[in-house]
Amino acid sequence: QYVLTQPPSVSGAPGQRVTISCTGTNSNFGADFGVHWYQHVPGRAPKLLIYDNTNRPSGVPDRFSGSKSGTSASLAITGLQADDEADYYCQSYDSDLNDSWVFGGGTKLTVL
């Protein structure tokens, strides 16, 4: 089981907006640890998309945005493109689980 909860799949047509939710607990999001998002195309290295809730690394398009409130977070992707099709993971840090880095189970984004 995963400490952070994500939907298994989402889908959208090209040009549309999709959101991926990530639910945490009081020992990670609720303890003010940030949420971070990664894009993973199978067979390739995962890529950091959003760090510390809302920040985009250099080179990540502003079509990707993140938010966090309480024990919930979300990743939004606007202007959906075919090459956005990938697995998306949220990640945080948990103070209850022997101080460990934790992930959600991942969400498969399908571009219709």
Next chain:
Amino acid sequence: QVHLVESGGGVVQPGRSLRLSCAASGFSFSAYAIHWVRQAPGKGLEWVAVIASDGGNKYYADSVKGRFSISRDNSKNTLYLQMNSLRIEDMAVYYCVRDGGWQKYFDYWGQGTLVTVSS
């Protein structure tokens, strides 16, 4: 640019050992903590271990504690993962990942190396 290249994966029987390596380049290796993260077939990402920049502090996931050991050689810009008493459930792609800092995220990932545990 930052490069992390894992090696050492392969097929190993349950109960045996394997050592993974990660060669780093493009950044000041000795200034960063480095992690191992794995992905079992059909599963999500799982954090495995981390080592501080000077090699002093090491932390492990409960699932590998006592069996795996993380180490580094800053003179060779190389990270290691010694995996002992391997189990079927350790079968995964193992990624070498650079620590992003106090916000506790991962900023650069390697391509991964596959460890297959099978009799």
